[in-house]
Amino acid sequence: MAEQRPLRIIHCFRSPVGGIFRHVRDLALAHAAAGHQVGIVCDSTTGGDYEDALFREILPHLSLGLVRLPIRRAIGPSDAAALWRGYKEIRSLQPDILHGHGAKGGALARVIGSVLRVNKYCVSRLYSPHGGSLHYDRATPAGLGIMALERFQERWTDALVFVCDYERETYARKIGAPTVKTARIYNGVAAEEFVPVVPRPDAVDFLYIGMLRDLKGPDIFIDAFARTERLIGRPLSALMIGDGPQQEDYMRMKLERGLGKRIGMAPATHARAAFARTRIVVLPSRAEAMPYIVLEALAAGMPVIATRVGGVPEIFGPDSAALATPNDAQSLAEIMAAAHDNPDWAKTALPDPVRFREAFSVETMSAEMLALYRSLLVETAQSEPARPAQA
Missing domain, CATH: 3.40.50.2000 (Glycogen Phosphorylase B;)
Structure with missing residues (x-):
């Protein structure tokens, strides 16, 4: 079946440290082992020798490569340069899936994916908050602005993926009930x-x-x-x-x-x-x-x-x-x-x-994520007839 072809998956996130980095590595390794093509786009200014060693371990499994570019933690003018460079790199890779992790990764994946969609690429855009913006307090001006920005970006999102029900409930309480497809897929650990x-x-x-x-x-x-x-x-x-x-x-x-x-x-x-x-x-x-x-x-x-x-x-x-x-x-x-x-x-x-x-293994996590990716591609192709990413 055509929909069972190997997928081209790119994960976008800012800082290659901690839980997000672990989550992306686990997904990338599992999906690469299953025959899919995977790439990573992340920040070049954070991480040290330990993270460099982890990149060296995973690099042979990243058939779509590793792109590192400056992505600052705070919102600022440098974001425009990161978006432009990220767009050029990602466009050339022609992904089926753009999965953003954390606030900055989510913005990269959704903005770039939306531009690709305008250009008739059949690409699905996912966002996993991993806490991120949800740590802010709505009662503060900064928190209120960030929540509004998250709400605005839903229009560029095909699915929100939460690592637990608590995260999904926090999103609904602080940002509002999601207006797009959602999934709860637990983190998992390796065999x-x-x-x-x-x-x-x-x-x-x-x-x-x-x-x-x-x-x-x-x-x-x-x-x-x-x-x-x-x-x-x-x-x-x-x-x-x-x-x-x-x-x-x-x-x-x-x-x-x-x-x-x-x-x-x-x-x-x-x-x-x-x-x-x-x-x-x-x-x-x-x-x-x-x-x-x-x-x-x-x-x-x-x-x-x-x-x-x-x-x-x-x-x-x-x-x-x-x-x-x-x-x-x-x-x-x-x-x-x-x-x-x-x-x-x-x-x-x-x-x-x-x-x-059964609930918290990498096997379960990666299988549920892959099923979500495939379902979104079918929905995207049906709602917006477009040429596939591998044109």
């Missing part, structure tokens, strides 16, 4: 990440892993750890792994509370290597969307405690005993004490492993 991690002999009781900034709750972790010791009635051990702007604040906090010897600190490392250094992973964020670190820890078979924020309850189930009240050290400590003292805690508190893998 090799479902291999259980075995704790090392010197593993600590509790691990915090993530950015060292208040949004992610390292201060709550330290407070809850001290409360857990009091609940259990003896000293425990913990480790904080990560880097960030408030690292010195947390170092000072644990020393002031007399926890310097019982809470170690280490720089950021690969998640699975970090998991092997603990028996229980604690993720005390004040805000999240659909965090990969939760998925990675559960896939690795780790006991995981998290806060009831963003899309996290969609992973565990809304009534899971593993979910603490956000910004509440006592709630977190009580769960930490229960998990530490009860060997069977994880069996009842954590998601069923089979259902978890």
